[in-house]
Amino acid sequence: MxxxxxxxxxxxxxxxxxxxxxxHGYEVSIAEDGDQGMALARSERPAVILMDIVMPGVNGFQATRKLSRDxxxxxxxxxxxxxxxxxxxxxxxKRQGAQEYISKPVTEDELLGKIGAVLNG
Structure with a gap:
């Protein structure tokens, strides 16, 4: 899975x-901020990370930059x-290392399309 x-x-x-x-058959892990997201990315090695930008502590841009350079x-x-x-x-x-960008509110079709693009891409 x-x-x-x-x-x-x-x-x-x-x-x-x-x-x-x-x-749609995906297994989902949740992180509530950038620090937790970075830790889970290292320990769980997910296929894809969906990252918000505005969060307390380490924001999404900072976490994306750190993850993409690690x-x-x-x-x-x-x-x-x-x-x-x-x-x-x-x-x-994109300059921080993100492959795709979706504006909220997210539609199911757009979400699945972007995930498919980065997994197959």
Whole structure:
């Protein structure tokens, strides 16, 4: 079973994402902030990381940068999922190491499409 790590401090958002993903056969782990997300990425080695940007402590941009530059986790694709939907946010996310970017609210089709793209890509 393919494991996906969701890093988001919103219980509502994590519930929505987890429900969508589990319905399609994915195994889901949840981290509530960037620090916890980085630790879980190292210990669980998920196939994909879905990363929010705005979180307490280490934000999504910082966590993405650290994960994409760490030899232990640099091969795990990261998809940013955020309410921030400016072009500058998308560009900055890619510069930090994210492969894809989705603006909230997330649709199931877009989510599955982006995950498929990074897994097969």
């Amino acid at each position: 393919t494991r996906i790590l969701v890093v988001d401090d919103s219980p509502t958002e994590t519930h929505v994402l987890k429900t969508m993903l589990e319905k 030899p232990e986790t640099s091969d795990i694709p990261i998809v940013i999922i955020s309410t921030k939907d400016q072009d500058t946010d998308r560009i900055w996310a």
